Amino acid sequence: MGLGTWAVIDIETTGIHPATDEIIDLGFLQFEGTKLVRTYSSLVRPENQVSSFITKLTGITNDHLKKAPLWTQVEQDLLSLEAHSLLAHNANFEESFLKRYFDKIPSPNGRESYHDSLFYLALLFPEASTLNLEGFINQLGVADKEEHRGLADSRDLLKVLLLATYLTHQDKEFRMKLSEVLMEFPAEFFYRQFFMLKAEELEEIAEQLDYPLVESAKRYLIANKVEPLKIDKFDKFSTDFSGQNIQNILRAEKDINEVLPYYKYRAAQESLSLRVGQAFKNGIHALIQAPTGTGKTMGYLLPSFLFSKAFKETCLVATGTKTLQDQALAKDVPQMKRLLNLGPETKVVKLVGSSNHLCELLFREDNNEEPTFITPFGETFTKAYFEMLFFYNSRVPYEKKLTREQIPFILKKLAPELAEKDQNLAVDYRACAGQNCPLVNECSYQQGLREAKEAQLIIGNHALMLNWPRSIPRPQFIVVDEAHRLEHEATKAYSLEVHHKSIESLLKNLPQGMGALIYLLNSMEDGFAVENTVQTLRDQTQFSLKMLRDHYDSLPGVVEAFFKKLPNYSPAYSNELPFPKKSELKDPLAAAILNHIESMNFIFETLYNLYMPFISRWENRDFKNEAQKLKAWAVFETNFGSLEKLHASFKHYIEYPADWSTIIKYSESDSYSFESSPIDVGRKIHDELLMMSTSVVFTSATLGNASGDSGVQGVEWMTGYTYLAPEKRFKTGLYLEAVYDYKNNSKVYLCPDTRNISDPLFVPELLAQVNPLITKLGGKTLLLFSSRLRFEAASEIILREFEGKIPVFVQGLGKNVVEEFKKEEGAILIGMESFGEGIDIPGEKLSFIVVDKIPDVRQDLVIQKRRDFFEFKFGNEFNDYFLAHRTRSLHQKFGRLLRSEKDHGAILLVDNRVKKWKGNTLKTFQKLMEPYQIVSVPLKDATEQIADYFKV
Known part of the structure; x- marks a missing residue:
């Protein structure tokens, strides 16, 4: 079966909604077999004006469209693709706009069909964690960026498909595996036929595009060839673990510059290193604030490596984000190892929790099931994707193996079957067959455990640290980086959450588990007793699941009715209420909810008691060399x-412990869930982390204010530090001096005279006063907005006013907007609130930051209960918990301004809510924000004073 008639197609539109938005650009490449028969491109004149955002994205202006044909003229060209296979990237978008036009015409030759290249490329590149077209264009060297024009993007997508497919001809093992996988798809799946094209046929198509396919493949292979890294031996420092040696190393600036050219001695970094070393040596816990510019990572890695080497102890570094993990492994750790001349025997391992890994044994068991007569595409693709993922893992070392976090979110969204399979294949340490598993050598989980047992340093995250694998002991010496995030991470780690999908999954999968148990009983035991046991299992399981299904089916309607009668119900967001207590029931719907929950709890307990006797009957070693029984056991x-x-979760909900916050959540998009979280999270961390560890060092740039005399009590509580005995902690935390001159090099203005932030005129009036200042500065500006509505409104105004005069970069418009911003002498960068926490732009290119409001603390029920608890237990929750939370978040955003000693600039913070603050709240806020000196003035005065500061 050949390719038939097909086309690569792309459209540009005025927005994402087919019902209200219009097509403004259509481009396609039309083929018969391997012959290009038509290249088409046309702009389309819309009825409405194109926004500045779309102009920025596509380069299409309203002037361009004035003389463009109307859609009625272009439509006939589109319809020439009747009965074609239409290829597009994220093809659902094209289909949502184009399908209605094809549906209007009779199709004696068959309907058009849409084929998403995203699925095909996911099979070709299982290691890709994002699947956007620009990423592939970039990665494969097709172009620098996506043009967002119909024909250009169609052409670039086809080049990507050609090169990606052609490269498989150079990897025979991969090509053979993918051939097997694609044969599971029906013949109508276009990419099955495309993949089977011979190299000469791919070259033939490429030649018609004037695309040098063979040369492009050679360039790609050369560029991606991994050469052994040749590193000159560096042997200038002792590896003794002592305070004097740490000082000697850090003060040897010229020697370190041979490895780290930009290194500069900082007294604050030395103090940090010494405190970490003292904590480890004396077996006590520490709290360290290391301001921006301290060199925090090097500061704690140095004593960690020296201590590990001297005392043969494994150290754990738990970071706040995956980005920091990756940065440590790719950059900081190799630099430190070279600096200390630590060879390959000094092992550093990245470790993630068991539930982040995928169990191939379970996957193989699922694939033994008999296929249905017609398998839905989602199921076929899911099987194919995991086949290629596990194949990829079988060919790479541990540090490159894929885990669940690498599976692109877009795949789970487009294929719900894949999202479900991802959940079902998560490794459960209790069910892990360990060394008896026939696939143990390829298993990322088991290999990670083996590597970790031999490691001197483990790089993990907060979640791993708090939910440590039971197979190996957690290191006794720990550095917790980004410790200001710990309350949020601990809440997630310690919460008991049940989503309605969890119950659905049990209803679907427990019969499979019962079948596996019955198989084990029949194959390993004999006699009349087994027959009776099997029958009892079947009868009780089927009866219990039927009862559970009745409650599961009824509960959503009751929960929905209960929430929708509330006066503050929101259809757009998640709603939450306290879990119903039997003693306080007043509403019949609440009583009905509790009745369903109590009944489901009884059913879970019945099933648990039914299966519990069998859980300790066998161990994985009982099935050595018996793969089928091992799979059944797993x-x-x-x-x-x-x-x-x-x-356990339902039992906990029913018991309703007073020191937990137990709630029901409901949203129209996600139905219901139950969640219970500890209120005193600091006590949990103390009991389950600090009491179990010899030394834990908490560090962050933003624990409190500069001197540590304000805003730290909440941090000491949430880290468990408050509950430590005096002999297990330093008398006070270490609050290192600011590295940069904030007093002279930064000007910060708080302007309370703007409109309410939710007012539609807030953004236009703000920018009416700010834009003239941006013009005077020649850009050099970062604007951060806390809601998508304000972000989009600001983007539109900024683009309309500055595009073509000062370069404007918008979050989401391109993969590397920050890097592109850095290349300009003066530019404007616009992003959402969280966008401002990971940007590093040293120098004058970022001199002015606008923040639209003081960040808020989530107002969910567990936070409210923590505020009440904090007030009762420690005192002033408003200052030391609520306001301190908000200022820590604000410090993170302000921290983008000064990134080197020579940096200087200004920050504009606008928030009219401060006018309602009572008493000394503003003074407390200013104190919490030290070392920044915040001046409260009207917006007009602030812009004038900033202009004076920059002398513009």
Whole structure:
């Protein structure tokens, strides 16, 4: 079966909604077999004006469109693709706009069909964590960026498909595997035929595009060839673990510059290193604030490596984000190892929790099931994707193996079957077959554990630290970086959450677990007793699941009705209420909800008691060299683990412990869930982390204010530091002096005279006063907005006023907007609130920051209860918990301004809510924000004073 008639197609539109937005650009490449028969491109005149945002994205202006044909003229060209296979990237978008036009005409030759290149490329590149077209264009060297024009993007997509497919001809093993996988798809799946094209046929198509396919493949292979890294030996420092040696190393600026050319001695970094070393040596816990510019990572890695080498102890570094993990492994750790001349025997391992890994044994068990007569595309693709993922993992070392976090979100969204399979294949340490698993050598989880047992340093995250794998002991010496995030991460780690999909999953999968158990009973035991046991299992399981299904089906309607009668119900967002207590029931709907929950709790307990006797009957070593029985055991254990979690969670909800916040959540898009979180999270961290560890060092740039005399009590509580005995902690935290001259090099203005932030005129009036200042500065500006509505409004105004005069870069418009901003002498960068926490732009290119409001603290019920608890237990929750939370977040955004000693600039913070602050709240806020000196003035005065400061 050949390719038939097909086309690569792309459209540009005025927005994302087919019902209200219009097509403004259509481009396609039309083929018959391997012959290009037509190249088409046309702008389309819309009825409405094109926004500045769309102009920035596509380069299409309203002037361009004035003389363009109307859609009625272009439509006939589109319809020439009747009965074609239409290829597009994220093809759902094209289909949502184009389908209605094809549907209007009779199709004697068959309907058009849409084929998403995103799925095909995901099979070709299982290691890709994002699947946007620009990423592939960039990665494969097709172009520098996506043009967002119909024909250009169609052409670039086809080049990507050609080169990606052609490269498989150079990797025979990969090509053979993918050939097998694609044969599972029906013949109508276009990319099955495309993949089977011979190299000469791919070259033929490429030649018609004037695309040098063979040369492009050679360039790509050369560029991606991994050469052994040749590093000159560097042997200038002792590896003794002592305060004097740490000082000697850090003060040897010229020697360090041979490895780190930009290194500069900082007294604050030395103090940080010494305190970490003292904490580890004396077996006590520490709290360290290391302001921006301290060199925090090097500061704690140096004593960690020296201590590990001297005392043969493994150290754990728990970071706040995956980005920091990756940065440490790719940059900071190799630099430190070279500096200390630590060879390959000094092992550093990245470790993630068991549930982040994928179990191939479970995947193989699922694939033994008999296929249905017609398998839905989502199921076929899901199987194919995981086949290629596990194949990829079988060919790469541990540090490159893929885990669940690398699976692109877009795939889970487009293929719900894949999202479900991802959940079901998560490793459950209880069900892990360990060294007896026939696939143990390829398993990322088991390999990670083996590597970690031999490591001197483990790089993990907060979640791993708090939910440590049971197979190996957690290191006794720990550095917790970005410790200001710990309350949020601990809440997630310690919460008991059940989503309605968890119950649905049990209903679907428990029969499989029962079948696996029955198989084990029949194959490993004999006699009349087994027959009776099997029958009892079947009868009780089927009856219990039927009862559970009745409650599961009824509960959503009751929960929905209960929430929708509330006066503050929001259809757009998640709503939450306290879990209903039997003693306080006043509403019949609340009573009905509790009745369903109590009944489901009884069913879970019945099932748990039914299966519990079998959970300790066998161990994985009982099935050595018996792969089928081992798979069955793993399936049973995994299903029992899901049941056990539901049983424990529902039992907890019913008991309603007073020191937990237990709630029901509901949203129209996501139905209901139950969640219970500890209120005193600091006590949990103390009992389960600090009491179990010899030394834990908490560090961050933003624990409190500059001197540590304000805003730190909340941090000491949430880290468990408050609960430590005096002999297990330093008398006070270490609050290192600011590295930069904030007093002279930064001007910060708080302007309370703007409109309410939710007012539609807030953004236009703000920018009416700010834009003239941006013009005078020649850009050099970062604007951060806390809602998408304000972000989009500001983007539109900024683009309309500055595009063509000062370069404007908008979050989401391109993959590397920050890097592109850095290349300009003066530019404007616009982003959402969180965008401002990971940007590093030293120098004058970023001199002015606008923040639209003081960040808020989530107002959910657990936070409210923590505020009440804090007030009762420690005192002033408003200052030391609520306001301190907000200022820590604000410090993170302000921290983008000064990134080197020579940097200087100004920050404009606008928030009219401060006018309602009572008493000394503003003074407390200013104190919490030290070392920044915040001046409260009208917006007009602030812009004038900033202009004077810059002398513009």
